[in-house]
Amino acid sequence: MEATAMELTRFPLRDYCALLDKLGLPAAPLPDGMDLDRTVELVSYSSQEVLPGTLFLCKGAHFKPEYLADAAKRGAFAYVSEAPYPQVDLPCILVQDMRRAMAPLAVKYYNAPSQNLKVIGITGTKGKSSTAYYLKYILDEYLAPSGKTCGVISSIDTWDGVERFESHLTTPEPLELQKHFANALASGMEYLVMEVSSQALKYHRTLGTKFAAAAFLNIGADHISPIEHPDFDDYFHSKLKIFQQSGLSCVNLDCDHAQEALEAAQNAPGAATSTFSRHNPAANVYGHDVRKVGGDILFQVDAAQLSGQYRLTMPGLFNVDNALAAINLCQGLHIPQQAVREGLAKARVPGRMEVYSTAGGNVTAIVDYAHNRMSFETLFRSVRQEYPGRRIVTVFGCPGKKAFDRRRDLGEVSGAYSDLVVLTEEDSGEEDTVSICREIATHVACPCEIQPNRGEAIRQAVLSCREPSVILITGKGAETRQKRGLEYIDTPSDVEYAQTFLRELDAKGPSYFFFEKKK
Numbered sequence: 001m002e003a004t005a006m007e008l009t010r011f012p013l014r015d016y017c018a019l020l021d022k023l024g025l026p027a028a029p030l031p032d033g034m035d036l037d038r039t040v041e042l043v044s045y046s047s048q049e050v051l052p053g054t055l056f057l058c059k060g061a062h063f064k065p066e067y068l069a070d071a072a073k074r075g076a077f078a079y080v081s082e083a084p085y086p087q088v089d090l091p092c093i094l095v096q097d098m099r100r101a102m103a104p105l106a107v108k109y110y111n112a113p114s115q116n117l118k119v120i121g122i123t124g125t126k127g128k129s130s131t132a133y134y135l136k137y138i139l140d141e142y143l144a145p146s147g148k149t150c151g152v153i154s155s156i157d158t159w160d161g162v163e164r165f166e167s168h169l170t171t172p173e174p175l176e177l178q179k180h181f182a183n184a185l186a187s188g189m190e191y192l193v194m195e196v197s198s199q200a201l202k203y204h205r206t207l208g209t210k211f212a213a214a215a216f217l218n219i220g221a222d223h224i225s226p227i228e229h230p231d232f233d234d235y236f237h238s239k240l241k242i243f244q245q246s247g248l249s250c251v252n253l254d255c256d257h258a259q260e261a262l263e264a265a266q267n268a269p270g271a272a273t274s275t276f277s278r279h280n281p282a283a284n285v286y287g288h289d290v291r292k293v294g295g296d297i298l299f300q301v302d303a304a305q306l307s308g309q310y311r312l313t314m315p316g317l318f319n320v321d322n323a324l325a326a327i328n329l330c331q332g333l334h335i336p337q338q339a340v341r342e343g344l345a346k347a348r349v350p351g352r353m354e355v356y357s358t359a360g361g362n363v364t365a366i367v368d369y370a371h372n373r374m375s376f377e378t379l380f381r382s383v384r385q386e387y388p389g390r391r392i393v394t395v396f397g398c399p400g401k402k403a404f405d406r407r408r409d410l411g412e413v414s415g416a417y418s419d420l421v422v423l424t425e426e427d428s429g430e431e432d433t434v435s436i437c438r439e440i441a442t443h444v445a446c447p448c449e450i451q452p453n454r455g456e457a458i459r460q461a462v463l464s465c466r467e468p469s470v471i472l473i474t475g476k477g478a479e480t481r482q483k484r485g486l487e488y489i490d491t492p493s494d495v496e497y498a499q500t501f502l503r504e505l506d507a508k509g510p511s512y513f514f515f516e517k518k519k
Contacts, residue, residue, distance in 0.1 A: 006162075006186040008111050010039045013078060016055060017093060019108055020080075025101050027082070028094040038077060043109040043175065045102075050074035057105065057175075058085070059098045062486070080105070103207035106174040113181035114210040117189065120329060121196040121206070121246065123239045124217025124255075126375040127322045128170070128195040129154050130314075130349050131217060134326040135193045138343030142335050143190070151184045151192035153177070155369070156350050156477065161187025166480060168488060171200035177209070199228060202238035206245065213332050214246035215325045216265070218255035220374035228402055236260075243268035248332040250325060253277040276328040278321065285328040290320050292386075303327060306337050311345045316353045317385065318378045351477020356498050359506050362513060363465045364390075365498040369477040371396075371426075373409035376474070380417040383470055391469040393461045394418040397426030397454075398436055398475075399483070407436065411443025418472075420464060421448045424457035426475045427483040454482070455497050462501040466513055473498060 014036035020026055030036075041053030047067045050056060052075030058068055068079060068088045079085075080093045080101060095101045107114075120135060122128050132154045139150035151160045155170040162183040171177065171194065184192050196214070200206050219236050229235035240261060243249045249265035252258065253275050265273045277283035278290070285303040292298075297312040299320050306327055312319055323344055330340050354367040364387065370379045383392065394414045398407050414421045421444050423437035433452040441448050451457035454476075461471050473494045481488040492500075505512070 006182050008109070008182070010041060011108065012037050012039055013055065016040060016043075016105060016108060019104055020093065020095060020101060023100070023104060025095045025097060026093070027096045030093065031091045034078060034091040034093075040109070043105055044071075045173075045175065047071040047074065050076050053077060055080065055105070056090075057098070057102055058082075059102060099203045100207065103174040103178075103204050103209075106178040107208035109175075110178035110182040112208070113178060113185050114208075117181055117185050118191045118212040118333070119181065119209060120191065120193045120333075121209075121211040121214040121242055122193070122217065122325070123196045123198070123201070123214070123242050124252075125220040125372060126370075126378065127217045127318075127325070129156055129369060130319055130322040130352055131215065131325045132193045132195050133349040133352075134323055134344060134347045135329060137347040138326060138330055138335060138340050139191045139193070141343040141346070142339035148188060148190060151180070151189050153180055153192065153194035155195055156352075156479075160184045160192070161189050168481075168483075170195050170197040171205055174205050174207070177205060181209075196242055198235050198238040201241040202229070202234070206242075209245060211242065211246040213248040213250065213329050214242045215250040215252075215329055216240075216242070216255075216261050217252055217322070217325055218374065219257055219261070220372065240264040243271055246271050248272045248274065248329075250274045250276060250328040250332065252321065252325065253280045253283050254321070272332065274328055274332055276324040278324065285324050285331060287320055287324045290317065292317070299323070301327060303331055306331050306340060308337065308341070310341060312347070313345055314347060314349065314353055315355055315386070316379075316382050318382055319353070351479065351493070351495065354478070354495055356495075356502055358502050360510075362468050363462065363471065363502065363505060364469070365462065365471040365473060365502060367473050367477060367494045367498055370472075370474040371410075372403070372406055373413060376410055376413040379472065379474070380413065383472065384417070387470045389468070391419045391465070391467055392417060392472065393420045393422065393464060393469055394472045394474065395422045395424060395454075395457050395461045396472075396474045397424045397428070397433070398440060399427040400429035400431030400436065407440045408443045411440040412445075415443065415445035415448070418446050420461070421446060422457045422461045423448065423450045424454045425452050425482060426454075429483045430485055454494075455492060458494065458497040459501045459504070462498070462505050465505065471498075 040055045043055045045057040045059050047070040050071045054076040056071040056076040056079040058081035065085050072090050078091045084092045122131050136150045136152050160180040160183040243265045249271045251262045275283040276285040278287045289300040357364045425433045437450040476494050478493050480493050482491050
């Protein structure tokens with residue numbers, strides 16, 4: 001359906017100041033002479049977007065006073081900040097914590113859109129993207145007769161009825177997030193599914209967002225670094241905050257720390273609690289009898305009105321866990337079983353478990369977003385089970401200036417399962433790619449090569465195959481950009497690379513291979 005123009009009620013500055021006061025955020029009295037009755041036409045932290053009547057937010061580690069000066073020239077009439085900038089002639093609303101202030105201000109400016117939109121939040125160390133897309137496919141199936149679709153905000157891409165683009169953050173900053181909700185409402189959407197990262201919860205990006213339902217998938221050590229989470233406890237308890245905002249909280253009984261997660265959900269004010277499991281028949285949604293039939297995965301579900309057999313046509317036995325999470329959410333949202341069945345059977349996730357092979361099938365490349373210890377271990381176990389006896393080659397890297405433990409974890413896991421590891425660029429940002437790769441390599445126990453050019457790394461991995469092999473290309477999926485420095489640079493996706501180099505391998509002909517006969 002066509003998007004309609006977003007119409008927002010505008011509020012005077014007085015209302016924004018009253019909101020901050022109610023939340024106990026002001027760090028100083030308001031300056032004398034501030035025009036509290038002036039209507040705020042825009043709330044923004046980008047000086048390039050400022051127009052007359054803007055309330056400007058000073059935020060970010062890279063913020064400079066020049067940005068505020070530029071905003072003033074463009075028409076900002078007041079600013080919110082943790083520190084005053086006396087060199088800029090604008091009244092300052094001084095607050096104790098910008099991160100806590102931004103989300104409520106964004107919710108206010110965009111008229112609290114999540115109050116009228118069914119937003120479903122998904123958090124966990126692995127499986128967020130797959131679960132989000134499974135749910136989107138189900139809801140798209142349910143909404144099809146009305147001509148509507150379900151919105152999505154994920155680490156892969158964003159669709160809000162107005163904007164569709166490749167994502168850079170799992171969960172956007174508050175102003176972008178609330179704008180997406182408002183766009184979805186203006187477009188006539190009823191549902192929007194989103195991944196909710198630990199960083200978003202810790203730093204209050206989703207503060208003020210009402211979740212119609214939320215799912216907690218699992219927990220494992222990840223994002224532990226000086227600029228993310230100082231330790232596992234901080235990481236875990238950041239994720240548990242999602243329950244405080246949810247009307248329905250779904251918990252995986254099979255995950256580590258499941259009892260603590262369940263208690264957090266049960267103790268959240270006003271939230272109903274539901275559970276899913278592959279091992280505990282007492283769960284509200286219990287999955288069992290998982291089996292492969294051809295290229296499909298079949299499994300049985302006991303779940304009141306949603307009981308029955310379901311089919312996944314996406315590879316990866318581990319995806320049953322994500323499907324159970326989606327079924328659990330649908331049970332609470334009262335989605336009909338036919339839509340659940342058909343949505344799951346059709347579901348695809350861009351860049352997730354995408355499988356490509358040479359003409360003869362001797363070499364298979366799997367493109368996946370796996371990027372932490374949990375997802376790596378799950379992926380390798382699944383590949384060993386589904387491709388027994390094949391040589392395994394893995395291509396991956398680690399991002400710059402975050403999740404430093406991944407360099408050890410992914411090195412150890414890949415080295416334990418692979419016959420060859422090729423390390424390469426993966427959003428190195430402000431760090432040097434080769435330095436990151438060398439650090440990972442110290443933890444790799446199998447033969448290991450470093451090739452900073454990602455395309456060339458994938459080519460080397462493919463052309464190294466002279467016997468039946470599986471190449472795992474992880475971390476970037478269908479993404480078409482690399483973060484270099486502070487910018488995102490357009491690049492081919494891993495899917496494009498894999499297809500191109502598998503064709504090159506095919507062109508070499510059968511004589512390129514020398515297969516040893518099985519004894």
